[in-house]
Amino acid sequence: MKKITLIEDIETCFLCKNCLKEWLPAILAHKKNYKVKRSEVIFNEGDPVKGVFFVNSGVVKVHKRWGAEKELILRFASSGMIFGHRALGGDGIYSISATAIQEGIVSYVDMDFFETTLRVNADFAYKLLMFLAYDLRVSERKTRNLAHMPVKGRVAEALINLKDQFGLTAEGFINIELSRQDLASFAGATYETVFRVISELTQDDLLELSGKSIKIANYDKLLKLTEEAA
Amino acid sequence: MKKITLIEDIETCFLCKNCLKEWLPAILAHKKNYKVKRSEVIFNEGDPVKGVFFVNSGVVKVHKRWGAEKELILRFASSGMIFGHRALGGDGIYSISATAIQEGIVSYVDMDFFETTLRVNADFAYKLLMFLAYDLRVSERKTRNLAHMPVKGRVAEALINLKDQFGLTAEGFINIELSRQDLASFAGATYETVFRVISELTQDDLLELSGKSIKIANYDKLLKLTEEAA
DNA sequence: CGGGATTTTGAAGGGGCTCAACTTGAGTGG
């Protein structure tokens, strides 16, 4: 993720650490920290709302289940990012789940306090508003893609999104440790299909693999797969 | 749509007329009205952002295209509802389109003014925040459904959503005039498939047809189709 | 070394899309 300082640059600002100054004092006084292990459930769809969370360290997947076996990963929250904020103004029940996919520390403030903060701190409310609008644009693009884009394009877009959010390692691999199952759930397809697609993309030199790590070898061709003409 | 007066009842509040009192004075001074005809495009994906709109009368579909022929309808904006607000904090380009599906009048205020209003009117900003969070929950449910729910369930859910938003006529039909093509785009499937599904549901006495109008004859069974066990 | 979880590969089946033809209906002009 690019470093940014301006509020206006919302496209690359996920209410990240640069934005925290707006509500940092409030949080410091009220937050509680949790140490979370890999694959530890932070909250589940159907659970009563505890509050709004943000990631201190580690990575959290925000996902929604279908039946017992299937899920769709809606987004990943990495260091500095907020999650659980969709519960704002709701019925007090989480409509999505949050699970750590890397060990880390998450903080939360209870919902009442968070809402009070919003009412008192207009700047913070405004930033959150911008962030939610951005969230919505991303979500609706994903929705459209699931309806019309073939799996290959969705996998390509998923990888590009991961690269944009997590950046690259020194060797040029996408800087996140992600199980193939989670990648499949993020792309909205089955494990086997995603596996086959990745194999094919590797054959065609669009990707390069090293264990679980994935390197984008031909960004332009990958990007082209996400376009409508294909 | 149920009539509501409390802000807290956000699930049935779409920044509707009951909420307008917060920003009505500001709007009255600055809004411009447009008369729109059936199937008239209000703005298109890729257009520069003009401002934020709301519906005075009529019905507007908010949709996103894929290629030349395909689209997905994300939501409908009916009387009193806001649309175009996803452009907030964006890059100045609409990421979605808005098209009238019924003759009516839409108003808009330019984006700068709207953002100023948000900064000055904390109550309004707070309400919009709640609305966006609600919007996000709806959007993410739709996303999940497209990934995992079969077409029959999606059509069922689409009809239930339409009933909730537009209510029923005196005869018990869903109170909106909607082309089958638009219904299909709303459910995220093709015209033909949706047609067949509706035929089947009519055969099984879950629905009742009269011309283009649709009546839900067995709500419970229809609802069951949207559940995961099916 | 053993065993459970991933990875890899194959084969089968179906749900939904595509295409194409026919029917119906509404509007239009003669």
Next chain:
DNA sequence: CCACTCAAGTTGAGCCCCTTCAAAATCCCG
């Protein structure tokens, strides 16, 4: 009032992408 036209509704057939199921191979960690 009727023919004409064009859009929308209706139905059938084929097929393909993706899922599902199943099994073998490999990895990994105690």
